Amino acid sequence: MTISQMQSFIEETVADSLLSREEEFERRMEAVDRMDFLVIDRLDELLLQEDQQDLLLLKHRAESIKQQLESIDAKMFRRLQARIRAGEARGERFRELIREYTGFNAAGSQEAAMEYDHVDVFINGLFSFQTMPEQTKELEPDMVYYQKTPARIVFELVEKAGFTKEDIFYDIGAGLGQVAMLVHLLSGVPTRGIEFEPAFCGYANNCAAQLHLANTVFINADARTACYSEGTVFFMFTPFKGQILQQVLNALEKESLQRKIRIITYGPCTAHVASQNWLLPLSPGNGNAYSIAVFSSIS
Numbered sequence: 001m002t003i004s005q006m007q008s009f010i011e012e013t014v015a016d017s018l019l020s021r022e023e024e025f026e027r028r029m030e031a032v033d034r035m036d037f038l039v040i041d042r043l044d045e046l047l048l049q050e051d052q053q054d055l056l057l058l059k060h061r062a063e064s065i066k067q068q069l070e071s072i073d074a075k076m077f078r079r080l081q082a083r084i085r086a087g088e089a090r091g092e093r094f095r096e097l098i099r100e101y102t103g104f105n106a107a108g109s110q111e112a113a114m115e116y117d118h119v120d121v122f123i124n125g126l127f128s129f130q131t132m133p134e135q136t137k138e139l140e141p142d143m144v145y146y147q148k149t150p151a152r153i154v155f156e157l158v159e160k161a162g163f164t165k166e167d168i169f170y171d172i173g174a175g176l177g178q179v180a181m182l183v184h185l186l187s188g189v190p191t192r193g194i195e196f197e198p199a200f201c202g203y204a205n206n207c208a209a210q211l212h213l214a215n216t217v218f219i220n221a222d223a224r225t226a227c228y229s230e231g232t233v234f235f236m237f238t239p240f241k242g243q244i245l246q247q248v249l250n251a252l253e254k255e256s257l258q259r260k261i262r263i264i265t266y267g268p269c270t271a272h273v274a275s276q277n278w279l280l281p282l283s284p285g286n287g288n289a290y291s292i293a294v295f296s297s298i299s
C-alpha cells in the first residue's frame with residue numbers, strides 16, 4: 001500500500017459504521033488484520049528507513065483505531081462469557097449464538113476441511129482468559145504436539161456422534177481443552193479431557209472454571225495409563241502414533257468388554273483405528289484423513 005492508500009483505508013475504516021456492531025465480528029477481524037499487516041507493519045518498515053513525523057502520526061492513528069475495534073471484541077466476549085456462565089447458552093442456544101456472531105450454521109456443516117477461519121478466532125476469544133502456556137514437558141517419540149481441531153470439525157463431530165443422555169465424552173490428548181468444552185456446550189453431555197502436558201491441563205481447567213462448566217474436567221495423565229472407566233465416547237485428533245496409539249486402543253478395547261463404546265477419530269490415526277478388529281465403522285469419513293470417522297465396539 002502506498003501512503004495515500006493507507007490514509008484512504010484508515011478513513012474508510014473510521015467511516016464504516018457496521019464495524020461497531022458486535023455481530024459484525026468477521027468484518028472487524030478482517031479490518032484489524034488489514035490495519036495490522038498492510039498499514040502498521042508497513043509503516044514500521046518505512047520508519048526504519050526514514051524518521052518522518054507524519055508517518056509516526058499515521059501509525060499512531062492506525063494503532064488507536066485498531067485498539068478501538070479490539071475493545072469492541074473484548075467487551076462482546078465478556079458479555080457472551082457471562083451468558084455462558086449463567087447457563088443461558090447451551091445446546092441450540094449456543095448454536096444460535098455462534099450463528100448470530102459468525103454466520104456459521106452448524107446444522108448445515110459437513111465435511112469441513114483442515115482449515116481455520118473466523119469461527120476459530122471467535123471461539124478462541126470466547127474461551128480466552130489467560131495467555132497460552134508454554135510446553136513444559138518434552139514429548140516422547142510418537143506423541144504429537146498440540147494443534148487444535150478446527151471449530152467447524154467439532155460441530156460436525158457433535159452432529160455425527162449421536163449423543164444420548166447416558167454418554168460421557170473423552171478427548172484423549174485434550175490440549176487446551178476447546179474440544180471438550182465445545183462438545184459440552186453443544187450437546188450437554190459431561191466431558192473429560194486427558195492431557196499429558198500439565199500446563200495445558202491447568203489452562204483448560206481454568207477456562208472451564210471461568211465459564212462455570214462444572215461437567216467438563218481435564219485430567220493431567222498419560223493416555224496409556226489414564227482411567228477410562230466412565231467413558232462411552234472417545235475422541236482422538238491423532239494425539240500419538242505407533243505403539244502408544246496401539247496401547248491406548250488396547251486399553252479402550254478392555255473398556256468395551258464392560259459396555260459399548262464409540263471412538264471418533266480425526267487425522268492420520270483414523271487408518272490405524274479402522275484396522276482394529278473389535279471396532280465397526282459407523283461413519284467411515286470421506287476417505288480423507290481429515291474428516292470425522294466414527295467407530296463402535298462390536299461387543
Ligand SMILES: C[S@@+](CC[C@H](N)C(=O)[O-])C[C@H]1O[C@@H](n2cnc3c(N)ncnc32)[C@H](O)[C@@H]1O
Pocket residue numbers: 139143144145146147148149171172173174175176177178179194195196197200221222223224237238239240244
Ligand atoms: C493434535 S493435539 C490435539 C488437541 C485437542 N484434542 C484438539 O483436538 O484440539 C494432541 C495433544 O495430545 C497430547 N498428547 C500427546 N501424547 C499424549 C499422551 N500420551 N497422553 C496424553 N496426551 C498426549 C499433546 O500434548 C497434545 O496436546
